[in-house]
Amino acid sequence: MKLWLIGAYGIVSTTAMAGAKAIEREIVDRTGLLTTVDPFIEIESIIPLDFEFGGHEIRMLPNAFVACREHWELNKHFDSEILIAVKEDLEKISALKGTALNCGSGIRELGNIQTLEDGGLTLKEIVRNLMKDMKNFADKETVVINVASTEALPKLNKKFHGSIEGFEEMLDRDAKEFATASMLYAYSAIKLGLPYANFTPSVGSSIPALKELAKEKNVPHAGNDGKTGxxxxxxxxxxxxxxxxxxxxxxxxxxxxxxxxxxxxxxxxxxxxxxxxxxxxxxxxxxxxxxxxxxxxxxxxxxxxxxxxxxxxxxxxxxxxxxxxxxxxxxDAIVASPLILDIARLLLLAKKKGIGGVVKEMAFFFKSPMDCEIVNTHEQFQILKEWFVQLAKA
Ligand SMILES: NC(=O)c1ccc[n+]([C@@H]2O[C@H](COP(=O)([O-])OP(=O)(O)OC[C@H]3O[C@@H](n4cnc5c(N)ncnc54)[C@H](O)[C@@H]3O)[C@@H](O)[C@H]2O)c1
Structure with missing residues (x-):
C-alpha cells in the first residue's frame, strides 16, 4: 500500500519509514505492530505489510534518509546497522513542499523553513497544489496521515468550519485567518477520496465541515493525537x-x-x-x-x-x-511510529469494506478520539478487536 505522510521528515515519520523497510528486508522483527498479532494478523492476506512512502514537508531536505539520519544522530533511537540497511530505500523518498499556514509561533523554532508565508498563494492555490501532489502519488490503496508538528489552536468559526459549503466559501474568499495547515491537508485528502488520520492534536479532519465531507465522499478518517506514552x-x-x-x-x-x-x-x-x-x-x-x-x-x-x-x-x-x-x-518515535503503520492498514481495510466517516472504533490509537467518549484503553481495545474481526469476515 501507499502512505502519504504530512510532516514526512519528522522523527515519527522517518522512523515509521525506516521500520517498514527494515521489516520488508527481514532485518528486524515485527514487535510493536498490532496488525501482526492475533486477531489483527488476518489483515496480512488483504493488505500486506509492504509500504511505498511519500509526503509533504516544510523543512526542505534532499530526501528522507538525510532527515532520518539527522534524527538518528541526535537520538541513536535504533541500531546503526538498520539505518545503513535502509539507506537506499529512504534516499528514494523525497517530500514535496507543504504549507505551514497558521501553524503557530512554535513552528518558527524549526528554522530553515521556506513555506511559512506560502509565497503569497491564495487558499485555493495552496489546496490545488496539495491535491495535485497527493493525486500524482496516490492509487486506490493510499492513505494520508498527518504527523506534522502540533499547530496552534485555530479560531473556530461556525460559518467556515460548520459545513462543506462554508468551508469552500472560506477557500473562495481566501479567509486565511480561519484556515490552518492541518485542515487544508485533511480537506485535500478527503476530497480525493483518500482515508485520512490525524496523529497530531491539530484540528485536521475533526471540524464539522470535514466530517460532513468524509461522510458525503464515504471516506474513512480517524484521530486525533496518537496515544503513545x-x-x-x-x-x-x-x-x-x-x-x-x-x-x-x-x-x-x-x-x-x-x-x-x-x-x-x-x-x-x-x-x-x-x-x-x-x-x-x-x-x-x-x-x-x-x-x-x-x-x-x-x-x-x-x-x-x-x-x-x-x-x-x-x-x-x-x-x-x-x-x-x-x-x-x-x-517517543519508537512507541509512535508502529502505530502509523497499523492505522494506515486499518484505515485502508475500512475503505475496502466500504466504511466512510469517522471510524470511532479506532479510538484505541488516540488521545482525543473523534466522536467517542470512551478513553478507557481496555474498553477501546475490545471495541477495536470486535470491529476488526467483523470487518475481516465481511
Ligand atoms: N512521538 C509521539 O509519541 C507522538 C505521540 C502523539 C502525537 N505525536 C504528534 O506527532 C507529530 C509528529 O511528532 P514528531 O515527534 O515526529 O515531531 P517532529 O518535530 O520530529 O516532526 C514534525 C515534522 O513536521 C514538519 N512540519 C511542521 N509543520 C508542517 C506542516 N504544516 N506541513 C508539513 N510538515 C510540517 C516539521 O518540519 C517536522 O519535520 C507531533 O504533532 C506530535 O505532537 C507524537
Whole structure:
C-alpha cells in the first residue's frame, strides 16, 4: 500500500519509514505492530505489510534518509546497522513542499523553513497544489496521515468550519485567518477520496465541515493525537481506580521532552493544543474531574526521550488518602511510529469494506478520539478487536 505522510521528515515519520523497510528486508522483527498479532494478523492476506512512502514537508531536505539520519544522530533511537540497511530505500523518498499556514509561533523554532508565508498563494492555490501532489502519488490503496508538528489552536468559526459549503466559501474568499495547515491537508485528502488520520492534536479532519465531507465522499478518517506514552498509561491505569471504587482526588502529570516536537511545544500556543488533548482523559475515564496538573516542558538534552512523572493521590476505605507514583521513560518515535503503520492498514481495510466517516472504533490509537467518549484503553481495545474481526469476515 501507499502512505502519504504530512510532516514526512519528522522523527515519527522517518522512523515509521525506516521500520517498514527494515521489516520488508527481514532485518528486524515485527514487535510493536498490532496488525501482526492475533486477531489483527488476518489483515496480512488483504493488505500486506509492504509500504511505498511519500509526503509533504516544510523543512526542505534532499530526501528522507538525510532527515532520518539527522534524527538518528541526535537520538541513536535504533541500531546503526538498520539505518545503513535502509539507506537506499529512504534516499528514494523525497517530500514535496507543504504549507505551514497558521501553524503557530512554535513552528518558527524549526528554522530553515521556506513555506511559512506560502509565497503569497491564495487558499485555493495552496489546496490545488496539495491535491495535485497527493493525486500524482496516490492509487486506490493510499492513505494520508498527518504527523506534522502540533499547530496552534485555530479560531473556530461556525460559518467556515460548520459545513462543506462554508468551508469552500472560506477557500473562495481566501479567509486565511480561519484556515490552518492541518485542515487544508485533511480537506485535500478527503476530497480525493483518500482515508485520512490525524496523529497530531491539530484540528485536521475533526471540524464539522470535514466530517460532513468524509461522510458525503464515504471516506474513512480517524484521530486525533496518537496515544503513545503517558496518556496511554494514564488511561490504562485510571480505570483500575474506578473498578475498585477508589476515589482519585488529584493527578499530576509532568512531561519533559526534547527534539523538534519539544521545541515546538515550548511555544505557549502550540502547547495549549496538546495540554487540552491530554487533560480531558481523566474526567472521561473516571466520570469526574479530580484536581489535576498537566505540564509539558522542553528539556533539550533528552532529545526524543520523553519522561513523564505522574503522582496520583487517591482515597480508599475509611477515607484514607494514599499515593501512587509512576515514571514513563520511553523513546517517543519508537512507541509512535508502529502505530502509523497499523492505522494506515486499518484505515485502508475500512475503505475496502466500504466504511466512510469517522471510524470511532479506532479510538484505541488516540488521545482525543473523534466522536467517542470512551478513553478507557481496555474498553477501546475490545471495541477495536470486535470491529476488526467483523470487518475481516465481511
Ligand atoms: N512521538 C509521539 O509519541 C507522538 C505521540 C502523539 C502525537 N505525536 C504528534 O506527532 C507529530 C509528529 O511528532 P514528531 O515527534 O515526529 O515531531 P517532529 O518535530 O520530529 O516532526 C514534525 C515534522 O513536521 C514538519 N512540519 C511542521 N509543520 C508542517 C506542516 N504544516 N506541513 C508539513 N510538515 C510540517 C516539521 O518540519 C517536522 O519535520 C507531533 O504533532 C506530535 O505532537 C507524537
Amino acid at each position: 503517558e496518556t496511554l498509561v494514564k488511561t490504562t491505569l485510571a480505570p483500575m481506580f474506578a473498578y475498585r471504587n477508589l476515589k482519585v482526588v488529584g493527578w499530576m502529570s509532568y512531561n519533559i521532552l526534547g527534539d523538534y516536537d519539544g521545541k515546538v511545544l515550548s511555544a505557549r500556543d502550540n502547547r495549549e493544543t496538546k495540554i487540552i488533548s491530554k487533560d480531558k482523559v481523566l474526567e472521561k475515564t473516571l466520570g469526574y474531574s479530580p484536581f489535576s496538573i498537566t505540564e509539558i516542558a522542553f528539556f533539550p538534552s533528552l532529545v526524543d526521550n520523553k519522561t513523564a512523572f505522574d503522582f496520583i493521590h487517591f482515597k480508599g476505605f475509611l477515607g484514607k488518602l494514599m499515593k501512587f507514583y509512576f515514571i514513563w521513560d520511553a523513546i
